[in-house]
Amino acid sequence: MADVVVERGRVARAAGARKGTSLRNALGRKSTVAFFLTLPLILLIILLVLYPAFYSVYLATLNKAMTKFVGFGNFTFLFKRETFWMVVQQSCIFAITAVIFKALIGFIVAHFVHNIPAKGQRKWRGMLLVPWVIPPAMSTLAWLWLFDPSYSAFNYTLSFFGVGPIPWLGDTFWARFSVILVNVWYGAPFFMIMYLAALKSVPDQLYEAAAIDGANWWQRIWYVTLPMMRNIIAITTLFSLIVTFANFDIVRILTSGGPLDTTHLFATWAFQVGIQSNDIPLGACVSLFMVPILAVAAIFILRDVSKRGNEA
């Protein structure tokens, strides 16, 4: 009897040990498979995103010929240049103004589209998203032609109202206005589509309840629509802030930074300094100044996106 018990115990122990190792093997297999599945992604991120990002910091500490370490030399050099501060100022004005107008126009247009009968919405939405679909380099060429100093179709039209001719790209104020206008034109449809998706996700009963409680259309927007869409508005705005702040195509094609460097953004100036004038360290240094604002926006986006994830 006692023998049997011992025997049993041993079998149980053996079974336990066997289970332990094979379970570990199974876990090992699973995470090994997962590792190989994600390996290309990890390599891509490390080699072509993380490494260049840090390499950029290293480059920024070299002299123009890239033979000597100059520490913060490039940074102090930039601080002394008037153009740099102009770029900082213009980048901020450009990004903030453009994002505000994109958000506003996107919101208004989304509301109008949401207002009309559902049957026609698809058609209108399809039409209004076209600016976002055209590659910006292509559509900016059309704007460049619309702004042409001698043949501007806008000035032709305005002349009938006795206005103009407006130096769209020749004068600092108008050039800044124009690059923002084009950016708003390009980006507002994106906001519209995001808002429209959010509007559709607000349950109709909420509006009906608000209407029964006696809310007028403005109160419905303020107390129902906006709170329900707050998160998506935040994400879209922050995302757009990053993209707009780092914009290159529009300014590059429309003004190349002119007149007199007054429309340069970090990206276009870094391109001019680093690639065209062949001062790679200084160019790297310029583009690095984008990092702080991008980082702040990214952190907030991440927070909002994970919040959405938790809600769902």
Place this chain on the structure above:
Amino acid sequence: MSTLAIDKAGPSRKVKYGSMSRDRTWALRWSYFFLVLFAIFFLTPPVYMLITSLKSSAEISAATNPWWVFHPTLSNYVELLTSNQFLRFFWNSSVVAIAVVIITMLISIPAAFALARMKFWGSATLATGVFLTYLIPDSLLFIPLFKMLAVFQDYTGITLLNRWYVLLFIYPTLTVPFCTWIMIGYFASIPKELDEAALIDGASWLQTLTRIFIPVALPGLIAATIFAFTVSWAQFLYPLVFTTSVDQFVLPVGITTTLIKGDVFNWGQIMTGALLGAAPPLVIYAFLMDYYIAGLTAGATKG
């Protein structure tokens, strides 16, 4: 007495009904009015592209009404579509965009599958990292990447700069993070019981991926493909920096640099080129609008 009360209630109720539907009618009219205004604003540039592309140089320089074509001609289209140089740009763009889509999918789908279904050490961090990578703009990386490629060339003797295929390495940094991110979202929305059922049916993880996950998440896959294609097609900064010879150019760079000859702007041809360059994304959009929009909104609503 009772008739009086009914008399009173009748008309007042009627008035209320009338005013409400009138309110709605007016709201609708205003909506359409503003939608037309915004549509004009949004569609003016592409329409103007089309108008100009149908004009001869002579008509453009005559400075007649810019909004009207008096002598429509297809000469700009004929000229561009028979120009070897332009066709070369188009070819380069197509090859790059299609190859990038394939590379992106080969990297994104397995990674998204692993991140959505196989919880492993660091998987949550990696998913967050993927999303953060998506937020890093091209204008932050083009200078170090340019220098990296130059250094790479010095050490190995392999020329990547000024070759169109360098873009096959670079573009995935823009497409892979977002595509992985939305595919994680689509995969995660597949009920867990579905892979358990497949597991019991005897499917390996590879069979689960190819025979269950990919077909079920096909809408997401199409959205991701469209995204990768349009981003690759539209990318301007990287090819501008990494290619310098005309025969290596992709469309956006080719049109903006070669059609502008010195100070002579041949606007008819530039607009034709721009329109042809915008055509592939527009055609895709026209046919697959719902997938396109699903991809756009997925970034903020999924995952």
Place this chain on the structure above:
Amino acid sequence: MADVSLRKVIKRYDDVEAVRGIDLEISDHEFIVLVGPSGCGKSTTLRMIAGLEDISDGDILIGGDVVNDVPPKDRDIAMVFQNYALYPHMTVAENMSFGLRLKHYPKAEIKERVTEAARLLDITDLIDRKPKQLSGGQRQRVAMGRAIVRNPKVFLFDEPLSNLDAKLRVQMRIEIKKVHQKVRTTTVYVTHDQVEAMTLADRVVVMNKGRIEQIGTPNELYHKPATRFVAGFIGSPAMNFLPCRLEDVGGTLQIRLTDRIAFALPPARAARYNALPRTEKLLLGIRPEHLTESHAHLEPGVETFETVLDVTEPMGMETLVYFGLDGTPICGRVNPNAGAKDGSPMRLAMDLNNMHLLNEATGVVL
């Protein structure tokens, strides 16, 4: 087909024990239902049998072989999920044949098996449809078809009827029972619905907090519950529990419910409970159907008392009456013609032949 054994099976998640040592012998052809409230470990147990969860300790045997480390596909089991888990991109036939196709069965045999299963489940007309085009009940049939086609040793059902509406649930319940009578495959069925458990099972396993409370046939559980949990869980409306104590009055054993109400126990019961200490805190368990209207010819062991009804619920074939005894809410079932009205007094009869006596502290039925 095979028997299934669980021996001291334990499942730990980090520090929490979800299943705390389960011993269960399921014989061939048997239909076993695991029932219990959510979080009792019944689904985890099923998933451990399926191999979808690793077991932390103990052994699971299918057909006499320890399958602890055998992957699900090699356990020769089939599972039906609560949300059906049909592959949405495949037709009904493709769904049912997926497992066989993965195992490279000959095409003719696959077709034959699918046709046979479809005929059995009466879904022959739906064979080329996609799951999206099916109703909930039809999807449920397809999910069962997918299981039948594979002709496994064991069927596992994880709350398969929970997503259906009440009427369809009854219908599918009968359907499942019919299928089992035809194929006779060993079945483990998980549900939180005690009616489903009672109607389907050969034997019911009542689980609570990761442990088995009682195993028995539906009748055993209903008439001889082992614990307060089982007594309260099985049966609807649930059994009433009244605080009480035993006392000896003039040589007979009495059960005192309130200051006012005390009944002499029937002789059989008196003999059974006589040894209990009189000071012990006890609970009287009595089902609503044993609390009826009083009438002239009462059987021995049926005692009457006067009460005032709080609420009455006419159900058609009977009327449920709710009232309180010393603050304890009680439910009884009376004849619809007995004249029960909200707020009115009524004389009720308690059938002490069907009473249960429980230890209040331990919950054990005495």
